[in-house]
Amino acid sequence: xxxxxxxxxxxxxxxxxxxxxxxxxxxxxxxxxxxxxxxxxxxxxxxxxxxxxxxxxxxxxxxxxxxxxxxxxxxxxxxxxxxxxxxxxxxxxxxxxxxxxxxxxxxxxxxxxxxxxxxxxxxxxxxxxxxxxxxxxxxxxxxxxxxxxxxxxxxxxxxxxxxxxxxxxxxxxxxxxxxxxxxxxxxxxxxxxxxxxxxxxxxxxxxxxxxxxxxxxxxxxxxxxxxxxxxxxxxxxxxxxxxxxxxxxxxxxxxxxxxxxxxxxxxxxxxxxxxxxxxxxxxxxxxxxxxxxxxxxxxxxxxxxxxxxxxxxxxxxxxxxxxxxxxxxxxxxxxxxxxxxxxxxxxxxxxxxxxxxxxxxxxxxxxxxxxxxxxxxxxxxxxxxxxxxxxxxxxxxxxxxxxxxxxxxxxxxxxxxxxxxxxxxxxxxxxxxxxxxxxxxxxxxxxxxxxxxxxxxxxxxxxxxxxxxxxxxxxxxxxxx
Numbered sequence: 001x002x003x004x005x006x007x008x009x010x011x012x013x014x015x016x017x018x019x020x021x022x023x024x025x026x027x028x029x030x031x032x033x034x035x036x037x038x039x040x041x042x043x044x045x046x047x048x049x050x051x052x053x054x055x056x057x058x059x060x061x062x063x064x065x066x067x068x069x070x071x072x073x074x075x076x077x078x079x080x081x082x083x084x085x086x087x088x089x090x091x092x093x094x095x096x097x098x099x100x101x102x103x104x105x106x107x108x109x110x111x112x113x114x115x116x117x118x119x120x121x122x123x124x125x126x127x128x129x130x131x132x133x134x135x136x137x138x139x140x141x142x143x144x145x146x147x148x149x150x151x152x153x154x155x156x157x158x159x160x161x162x163x164x165x166x167x168x169x170x171x172x173x174x175x176x177x178x179x180x181x182x183x184x185x186x187x188x189x190x191x192x193x194x195x196x197x198x199x200x201x202x203x204x205x206x207x208x209x210x211x212x213x214x215x216x217x218x219x220x221x222x223x224x225x226x227x228x229x230x231x232x233x234x235x236x237x238x239x240x241x242x243x244x245x246x247x248x249x250x251x252x253x254x255x256x257x258x259x260x261x262x263x264x265x266x267x268x269x270x271x272x273x274x275x276x277x278x279x280x281x282x283x284x285x286x287x288x289x290x291x292x293x294x295x296x297x298x299x300x301x302x303x304x305x306x307x308x309x310x311x312x313x314x315x316x317x318x319x320x321x322x323x324x325x326x327x328x329x330x331x332x333x334x335x336x337x338x339x340x341x342x343x344x345x346x347x348x349x350x351x352x353x354x355x356x357x358x359x360x361x362x363x364x365x366x367x368x369x370x371x372x373x374x375x376x377x378x379x380x381x382x383x384x385x386x387x388x389x390x391x392x393x394x395x396x397x398x399x400x401x402x403x404x405x406x407x408x409x410x411x412x413x414x415x416x417x418x419x420x421x422x423x424x425x426x427x428x429x430x431x432x433x434x435x436x437x438x439x440x441x442x443x444x445x446x447x448x449x450x451x452x453x454x455x456x457x458x459x460x461x462x463x464x465x466x467x468x469x470x471x472x473x474x475x476x477x478x479x480x481x
Contacts, residue, residue: 052183052451057416057480058377059186060325061179061446062332064318064360065379066352067160068205068339071386071401072409072429074115074349077147078128079429082388083114090389094428101154103342103391104402110389112428113399116346125420132353135361141419142364142373143411144479148423148432151384151405151439156205156340159383159405162439164211164333166468173215173459175443176331178468179450180221182457187328190290194329195223196317200338201351207335216461218268223333226291226320228312290323304362307355315359322366325376339382342391343400364413373414377449381410388429407432410442416449418481440473448475 073079090110104110118131123140136143153159158168165172173181176193185192195212212223258270293301293309296319301308307315314336321332338352360380367373385408386401407425424434444454447468454473458465 053453053456054451056451057449058414059375059450060328060330060332061176061377061379061415061450062321062325062334062363063175063379064321064334064356064363064381065163065336066339066356066382067207067335067337068156068203068341069159069382069384069386069403069408070339070352071341071345071349072147072407073386073388073401074117074345075130075133075353076128076145076409076411077407077425077429078119078130079114079388079425079427081427082112082429085112086114087111087394090428090430094426094430096431098406099154101403104387104389107391110387111394112388113390113394113401116397116399123419127421130353132350133357135358139361139364139413142368142413144413144417144419145409145411145421146381146423146437146442146479147407147409147421147425148434148436149381149385149408149410149439149442150432150436153384154403154405156383156403159403160205160207161211163383165213165215166440166443166470170210171213171215172466173217173221173468174212174223174333175446175468176212176223176333177214177217177221178447178457179331179452181217181459182447182452183330183450185328185330190287190324190327190329191224192330193221193223194324194332195225196320196332196334197225197227198312198314198317198334198336198355200314200336200355202338202348203340203342204337205340207337211335212333216466217459223331228316290327291320293319300366303366305358308359314355315362318359318363319366322363322372325367326370326372341386341401344398345386345400346397367414375415377415377417377446378413379410379446380412382408384408404430406430412479416481417479422476422479435476435478437476437479438472440469441476443468444473445476445479449480 073082088111090112095110115130119128120131120137121127122129122137125140127140127143127145129137129140151159151162153162153168161170162168164174166175174193176195180192183192193212197207209225212225214220214222261267261270293316300319304315304319307313308319310316314334317334317336321334324332336356338348338355341348364373364378367376367378384403384405387404389401391400391402407430413419422435423432423437425431426433447454447457454467454469454475458467460466
């Protein structure tokens with residue numbers, strides 16, 4: 001036995017040691033090329049290395065956010081009882097003293113307001129839809145209607161911020177930033193997270209850059225806003241008189257200076273700036289091609305409607321969202337303003353649905369025709385719902401609805417979601433009676449569909465590990481096909 005050990009030891013001579021060490025060093029070098037951040041810091045500080053935690057159902061997300069809160073009672077959640085009790089006061093046994101906004105807190109009565117619009121049932125699930133959504137009715141079998149969403153936020157800014165960042169206060173990474181951090185980009189010539197804005201005909205609520213902020217994540221994960229002007233991405237083009245070779249030479253010199261600064265100070269944001277300059281250089285070629293709709297087939301343009309040729313409209317942004325997603329952008333966020341129906345709701349919601357219905361349905365159809373819907377998760381909805389009682393004076397053809405966080409409806413399509421209807425509200429459309437889905441649950445489920453465990457997708461900041469779902473949230477398996 002001792003002889004065997006001695007012979008084994010003799011085989012580990014200097015030459016053999018160097019050979020083995022060389023293989024190890026080569027493996028390390030290869031690993032650093034395949035995963036650039038492999039040796040970039042401690043486990044707590046490491047990004048997610050672009051890998052999902054398990055097999056994803058979806059690769060990309062297009063989020064059609066309807067800013068201002070669409071009235072679920074006039075679009076999705078049909079309640080005949082409200083028609084029968086039109087004008088009668090909301091029973092206290094239903095309201096249960098729940099808090100109100102400052103706009104209706106002084107009302108002595110809460111007259112129930114049935115919808116002005118006709119409803120019908122569509123698809124295999126026999127889902128109820130308003131006459132305002134004829135195009136959505138055609139794709140209803142591809143949609144999952146979540147009628148039992150709820151939130152604690154009762155005013156627009158905190159509710160909107162909550163849906164986008166998982167917190168009602170600012171300075172947190174948005175959902176798109178978390179996905180960029182966790183999964184990276186599929187296209188090196190485009191950012192992982194893009195933002196598109198449009199405004200409809202109704203009363204609008206503002207949107208602002210904190211909604212697509214990177215928060216405490218590296219700034220490379222911030223959403224890149226596209227505009228409807230001549231230059232889709234501001235400050236992307238070279239200054240007049242600068243040639244492409246000159247731009248390349250300038251960026252190379254700038255990178256050298258930044259690398260010297262990084263060696264001296266070790267600030268990771270310096271490396272991020274180098275990446276952003278390089279991304280902007282590559283985007284100069286990629287963005288004009290993607291934003292050009294002249295090569296789109298006539299039947300595709302007809303599908304989205306004539307507004308898709310008008311930059312900055314919701315229809316144009318839906319078409320652009322498909323092109324961005326098809327090109328590998330991980331998360332495309334649309335914000336469509338104008339759904340704030342406190343008064344004159346029947347008139348305003350007609351205009352909003354005219355803007356949004358056809359293009360939303362067209363996006364689902366277009367993705368499906370291209371074989372992309374199964375790997376693309378489409379989400380449609382606002383920050384909360386609308387009350388079943390009227391805000392202010394109620395007339396037969398005119399009413400307004402206040403904010404209602406207790407229950408509201410969103411829909412999702414593709415990306416591993418199970419089509420049909422999930423959740424249920426009471427006959428008054430005021431409280432949830434089956435399968436509630438909190439905003440944190442929604443976030444956990446969306447991350448799960450993208451192959452990410454919401455409890456593992458974390459970032460350590462100021463001594464605490466943060467995540468999109470904060471300290472709550474559970475995956476809603478009933479929404480998954």
